[in-house]
Amino acid sequence: MLKTLATTLILGLPGTLIAGGPLVLEGSNGQVPATYANPEIIFNFETGALGPRDNDTADQLVRDALAIWNIIDTSTINITQGTDVPVDIDETNFTSYIPVPDSSTVHNDDDGLNPIVYDDDGGIIDEFFGIGQGTGPDATVVGFAASSILIGSCFFTEGFAVVNGNSDLRINDTDLTLIVAHEIGHYLGLDHSQTDIDNTELFIQRCPAFDDDDYPLMYPYACRSSQNTHADDNVALSTLYPTDDFFQQQGQLMGTFVTTEGVAVRGANLWVENIQTGEIYSIVSDYLKQFNGFFNLMLPPGSYILHANSINIEFFGGSSVGPYANTPFDVSFLPPASSIGADLVFNADGSVPEIINLEAGMSVEIVFRTDGSGSVTTSDTQIDLAQIYNSADACNATAGGGGGGTPSLPLLAALLCIPAYRLYTKHRI
Ligand SMILES: [Zn+2]
Structure with missing residues (x-):
């Protein structure tokens, strides 16, 4: 089985954090795990191909990844496929749909869309992470996802995910589905989890635990092989989005x-x-x-x-x-x-x-x-x-009673940020 390594590139402004269990702590006190206020989340798939996978195949793969989270019955999370973004998002137009790399102002995170971007050859990923990270035979980044949050708020606004279609990555559908699901976990606000895995395990050992499914979906290395979640993933998600x-x-x-x-x-x-x-x-x-x-x-x-x-x-x-x-x-x-x-x-x-x-x-x-x-x-x-979070005060202080506040435009520009990009680097085998 192909083993992959998860890494994160933290972009954004001071005040964004990575946390255990929750990925992002915000609120006015910086101690509230960030979530989507509405657990009914709608993703907008694009209309293009994903490298060798045609659009229908790619759509089904993403739906399978979403189902991995949707099926957890102790959580209210329900992610569905909404209206497609009516274009093939590529290097020429992605800046109209997802954040512009290295831009502190253009995030496209208040347009009512949560795009799923099929990066046909990795060219968009190159724009974010450098030439050759997404394209060509030595590409390392399989995908990334992020959600935006106003600094001081408790709630994400919108997010997106980019999946690399570069055929040189040679990732089978099962592994890619799990990788997309892992990224969706970050999108929802979940951090990595170490569980009981040997803490001296190194990447080069390639997931040596006896059973791949001892690894949580949110483990930093993509070791899991079953298309479902670990008990730890279930509790982590349900604590953020409880029934x-x-x-x-x-x-x-x-x-x-x-x-x-x-x-x-x-x-x-x-x-x-x-x-x-x-x-x-x-x-x-x-x-x-x-x-x-x-x-x-x-x-x-x-x-x-x-x-x-x-x-x-x-x-x-x-x-x-x-x-x-x-x-x-x-x-x-x-x-x-x-x-x-x-x-x-x-x-x-x-x-x-x-x-x-x-x-x-x-x-x-x-x-x-x-x-x-x-x-x-x-x-x-x-x-x-x-x-424990002091969230009543922490959320009301900045979010106008639970996240509905409308900051002025200059404030919006100053506060919007991308908390984290998560990406996988492929292990060359
Ligand atoms: Zn990750």
């Missing part, structure tokens, strides 16, 4: 990850295993950038063991996991986060793993110290995530 009863049907596992001296550990990977189902879920410590080591997972009821490890040293920049991995010298790669090692098991005050029992509608709050010790406090209620 009415999602939270009450889950148990809330939350707390802080701190050193033995009580100092917040920021940017470490925290993962849990459900010991009944074997399912794995993860989040990055201090993923809301509150500087307290906070973590929160909304999990199916069951019994769990909590682990921590360091973020893989390759997962920076475009492959980043969490908000502290923008460069190889960022907080995730410095002590104490980098000193956690391969697997630290939470044992509370004993020498065996602490079994954490989660029930629907309840919460368990944990203090997890870097020697494995800590405390467990159970409550029969949950803490509202909006309260």
Whole structure:
């Protein structure tokens, strides 16, 4: 199976962030995971071919990618195909539909379109990432996607995705569908996830875990082979776009990850295993950038063991996991986060793993110290995530009561930005 590497190019203005779980933190306090206010999202496909794939084939591939997210029944996300953009978007006209590379003013993100662009030979990708990145035999970028947000707002405005049709990439339909689905995950506001994968795994090892499907769809490398999501993807999406009863049907596992001296550990990977189902879920410590080591997972009821490890040293920049991995010298790669090692098991005050029992509608709050010790406090209620984000205030402060504000034109021009481009670079095999 072709293995590919995901990377990110961060474009945009100061204040845009990558975060664990959520991709972008905004709101007036910079601590609210950004989402689409309306989970009914309409994409506008274009009318051209995707390299060797004709338009019908390309459309079906994208619909298959959308279905991977739509089928998650604990999330309200429903992405549908709307009216086509009535042209073949190519190098000559893409600046009328998606952001103009290197432009701080032309984003085309208030035109009522979420374009899916079939970049026939990679020429549009070259315009964004450099000559030869999308075109020719040494092309590396398979696609990218992004959503725009007003700085200070809680909600994305519009987004787009570009898929590379360059036949030299030699990617089969199954892999390309998963790559498009991964990009759509970023479009929706999802960050990469490390789950329980060996944090010393290097790209050159090409997804060595026993089963490809142990890898989440949002893993930084394209390792997954089944056209569906991992349990971790489901919880990540549903936490951003929950159905009415999602939270009450889950148990809330939350707390802080701190050193033995009580100092917040920021940017470490925290993962849990459900010991009944074997399912794995993860989040990055201090993923809301509150500087307290906070973590929160909304999990199916069951019994769990909590682990921590360091973020893989390759997962920076475009492959980043969490908000502290923008460069190889960022907080995730410095002590104490980098000193956690391969697997630290939470044992509370004993020498065996602490079994954490989660029930629907309840919460368990944990203090997890870097020697494995800590405390467990159970409550029969949950803490509202909006309260954790301070989102009522944070969103109302800038978004005119939930995102409906209409900034003046100069303000709009100054605030609009692209939070992140995600792209895949092909591993040459
Ligand atoms: Zn990615």
